[in-house]
Each structure stands twice: as C-alpha cells, then as structure tokens.
Amino acid sequence: MAWNRKLLRVNLTTGTCTAEPLNMEWAQDYLGSRGLATKYFVSEVDPKVDPLSPDNKMIMSTGPLTGTMASTGGRYTVVTKGPLTGAIACSNSGGFFGAEMKFAGWDMIIFEGRSPKPVYLYLENDKAELKDATHLWGTSCWHTEETIKHELQDPLVRVSSIGLAGENQVLFGCIVNDLHRAAGRSGVGAVMGSKNLKAVALRGTKGVSGVKDMKAFMKITAEKKKVLADNAVTGQGLPKFGTQVLMNVINEMGGLPTRNHRDVQFEDAGKISAEAMHEKRPSDNKPHLVTNAACFGCTIACGRISEIDKGHFTVVNKPEYWGASGGLEYEAAWALGAANGVGDLEALQYANLLCNEQGMDPISFGATVGAVMELYEMGVLTKEQIGIDAPFGSAEALARLAEMTARGEGFGKEIGQGSKRLCTKYGHPELSMTVKGQEFPAYDSRAIQGMGLTYATSNRGACHLRSYTVASEVLGIPVKTDPLTTDGKPELVKAFQDATAVFDSAGICVFTSFAWTVADVQPQIEAACEGDWSMDKLNLMGERIWNMERQFNNAAGLTRKDDDLPPRLKTEPAKTGPAKGLVNGIDKMLPEYYELRGWTQEGVPTPETLSRLGL
CATH class of the missing domain: 3.60.9.10 (Aldehyde ferredoxin oxidoreductase, N-terminal domain)
Known part of the structure; x- marks a missing residue:
C-alpha cells in the first residue's frame, strides 16, 4: 500500500x-x-x-x-x-x-x-x-x-x-x-x-513505506524510466529546451494565438523562443538560460532556471531580481508575449518573476492583459483609466501592469478579476478569450481543432492539461491526427481526458504521457498498491473521475451553454498559416462528444452512465 x-x-x-x-x-x-x-x-x-x-x-x-x-x-x-x-x-x-x-x-x-x-x-x-x-x-x-x-x-x-x-x-x-x-x-x-x-x-522524515511489491516496483520503474530516456520528447527535447521547445513549432503551424487571438502567428515568436533563451545577449555575453532543473524524482528535467539581463529597464536598480530563478515555460512565454504582441524576452521574464513572487497564474494574467490592450486600441479603455498607454507590443505596459496586478494597485485590481469580468464590465464580453471564465492557454483552436473541444469541455475551464490533443495533432503521439479537421476529435479528446485523470490521480506528471500510455502506468500502480489494478479498472476510473467532476459542475449551475468557445474562434477565420480561412468546428464536435460520453444532448450524464461508473 x-x-x-x-x-x-x-x-x-x-x-x-x-x-x-x-x-x-x-x-x-x-x-x-x-x-x-x-x-x-x-x-x-x-x-x-x-x-x-x-x-x-x-x-x-x-x-x-x-x-x-x-x-x-x-x-x-x-x-x-x-x-x-x-x-x-x-x-x-x-x-x-x-x-x-x-x-x-x-x-x-x-x-x-x-x-x-x-x-x-x-x-x-x-x-x-x-x-x-x-x-x-x-x-x-x-x-x-x-x-x-x-x-x-x-x-x-x-x-x-x-x-x-x-x-x-x-x-x-x-x-x-x-x-x-x-x-x-x-x-x-x-x-x-x-x-x-x-x-x-x-x-517529513518517514519516507514512503508499504509499497506492495518492492522488488517488482523497482524493476518496473527502472524499465519505464528507460522508456522516458529513449523518447525524443522526454529524453531530448524537454531536457534541452523545456516546454518552450513548442514556441516556433506552434507558430509555424499557425496555432500561436497572437494579440488576443486576432492573429494565429506572431512575427516575433523567434525572439521569445527556447532557442532565443539559449543565445548569448550582446549586453553581457550570457544566455538567458542558466540550466535546466527537475522536480522530485523526475528524470525529464524540463524546468528552466534563468537569469535576467541586469541592464534591462525592468530590473535596473532592482537587484532582488538579478539572481537565477524560475525561467519561462511555454505557456507563460506565450501569455506574456505573443498574446500581447510583446517580443521582449527580458520583459517576459520579469513579468514571470512577479507572477512567481506574488503568486498569480501567468496564463490568465497575460491573456487578460491581451484583452486590455485590445480594448485600449479600440478606444474603449483610455490611458487615464489604465494609468499608462497600453498598446499591443508594449513591453513597458506589460511590466507595469504586472506590477500593478501583483500588488493590487490601481487598474491592476480590475485585471485581477480576469478577462471575463473585465470585458463584460467595459461592454465587450466577446473579447474575453475564456471558457467558463478561465483564459485559454497557448494553442489556437482554429489551427488545432481538437483543442477547441478540449477547452470547451474541460471541467476546470479552458485548459490544455486535461486533454493535450496537441500531442496527437501536432507531435504525432501516440498517433498522428490531422489538426485541421474535426473528424475523430471527440474520441481523441475523451480518450485523453480519461487517461489524464489516471496520470493525475497516480501522483505523476502528465508530461510522462509523451512517452507513456496508461499501459505504462498500470504495472507501476499494480506493484505499488494493494488491490487489483487492471487496465479495465484504470480506464473505468479515469472516466469515473471525469464524470464526477462534471456532476459537481452541473449541480453548481453550469450547463451546455458553458461548453462553448468565444465568437471570435467560431466566426473569424484564421488569417495566415495552414489553417487560413478556418474557424473552430465546436458546434459539430460537441454533440458527438456528448453521445460518446453517455450524456444527454444537454451535457448531463444519463442514469445508465452513472450506474455503469458507480456514481
């Protein structure tokens, strides 16, 4: 046990x-x-x-x-x-x-x-x-x-x-x-x-005792670590470049949401990419990236430890930010960068440090700033209201708004309520790029169709980690699917959602799923935990967890209308890249997904489904 x-x-x-x-x-x-x-x-x-x-x-x-x-x-x-x-x-x-x-x-x-x-x-x-x-x-x-x-x-x-x-x-x-x-x-x-x-x-000084079969557990975990080490993503890409390895990849395929999702490609993506983090700065001849880092027990080590340019305008006379600290991950670099049209790597790192220091989600923060910048450019928000000029692309505005939000000052208080409340207050709810009030991560669902369904149906609001179909649609893991079509995506999303619930509940990182499937996790659980842990049991468990979360949301008052995308993604086609001319096909995918899940067309699990899952 x-x-x-x-x-x-x-x-x-x-x-x-x-x-x-x-x-x-x-x-x-x-x-x-x-x-x-x-x-x-x-x-x-x-x-x-x-x-x-x-x-x-x-x-x-x-x-x-x-x-x-x-x-x-x-x-x-x-x-x-x-x-x-x-x-x-x-x-x-x-x-x-x-x-x-x-x-x-x-x-x-x-x-x-x-x-x-x-x-x-x-x-x-x-x-x-x-x-x-x-x-x-x-x-x-x-x-x-x-x-x-x-x-x-x-x-x-x-x-x-x-x-x-x-x-x-x-x-x-x-x-x-x-x-x-x-x-x-x-x-x-x-x-x-x-x-x-x-x-x-x-x-804690007790350690973990009571693994069911320690000999079998040692053997199977060693085998599975080798699977991670031999995999191109978990053994090479993530250790060297971190999650930031995705910046240029997603930009090239036209799936990098830019300037509050008005565009799908960012002209300065290269300047804020993993490769840019490795390059030496002219100012001090040092790279942004100091080293990679690992969490407890991790053999992947995707974490970034970075150092900011001491001469950058954000940290001049602020030595508390000069040391090596947590560096940019892909989602944060996107939200602070492309989402706002900001191509200044040091400014992104500074805003990211403030998020770490004062404890705020850089995805929601950066995406909310994107909405603010759009409202500013439309003339809905003024310099007097915000306290500064805030056009797209302004590293100065990004840095100042990060300070204001982190410290709860001035207009920062409004940003701290998230883009849904902010955009609604100023008369443009359609400019909030959210599902259930939570801001989108770094994938445009016009270019990666499965992510549209992933966002719309995620139990915790827009999220990439609940069903990372990017693995299949972009990276070809475990099988390659066409990102530009809705065909087969409901099955893909459901499979990812159920499997991810198993990974999360085991206490391991979802990044292992670039190399592992549930079939790799199952023997580790079997050797560690008392009871019978067959594949059938784990697959059913993943589905049970998903439906339990859904039941809570339905009881909390969320309905089918909350499983939807902002109008922009359904009516404004991508302007450039492979997805040029496409919108997201959520309205086609959602009914198919409900049927696969054993839910009514209102998105409520049927009595038969609940009975089958023991809920």
Missing part, C-alpha cells in the same frame, strides 16, 4: 488539526491525488457554495506514486471550488512539496472554515500546529518561504504559500511551492487567501 492511509483535517475556524484514516474503499475507486481529493470534496461541499466563503473547502492531496521512485513522482493536487470559474478547481504542482507530504506520513490535508487571523500550518511528521502568520501577511511567496525556514531553523522544510495576489483575492491567484513551482490555475490561491491561510510548511 503506497498510501499512508491517513489524512489531516484542519479546521481553521476553531484552530484544530485532527488525523483521520483515509477512506480506503474510495482509494480503490479513485486512487489518490486528483481523483480521491475530488471524491472527498464533492462528498463534503455544497456545489452552490460561494468559492470565497468559509464554507468552501480546500484539499491538498498526493497520489500513491508521489514520493516513490516512480519517475516524476513529486506531484500534488489542490482541489476546491474555483472563484474564477465557479466550477470544480483542480490544480496540480510539481517541485518537492508533494513528496514531503508523503514523507511526513500524510496522503491529504483538508482545510475547512476561515481563520480569524493569518496563520500557517506547520506539519512535522505526526505533529501538526497552526502558527501565527500575521507578520507574513502582506509579503511575497519568496519572503514567506525564506522567513518560515529561518523561523523553524530548518532549511529542508518545504513550503507552499500565497503572495499578495492570493491575499487580495486576485481571481487567478495561485499557490507557489519551492519558489517557482505552482498549483497555478483557477484561483486556488484566492481561496487559500480567503481562509487567512498564508502557507503550509512540511517536514
């Missing part, structure tokens, strides 16, 4: 921390991390709850492979009701925090209520206590982590915290661990802030 078999329930209102046995019947049906945490959440929380009220709960959860020698076994998940979307929020993070939770002897932490004053949870093996965090309130994630380590006199403590964004209820505030890894999307940091919970600090 790779589970610790216990969870910690933290009632922030009363200040109590109580250990409980893990529901092992549920663990057999939902495995761990995303699946099991969601099962607990939907069983305990009213779907109609206000996300920022004390009645909402927030769960941090590991999977059975978290903390083990399975490659990428460092993930943990945060599940709550999201303030950005009003839907189920499930945000996943790497780094070392998840493994530390397992080493301390816990599978899950459930936070309830609201503390009367700022606190942080300190969890050292079996000892749990809420400590005063009044002195940390109003400070950054970076300062919080450093201060807690100093106070506890333990540099090995692992810390997850919120910055000013979470405190100020920026609706895309995130939870940052290990300085630059984050449970990044859907506003989980705003929920944490609403509870007056500043941080969680973990120290």
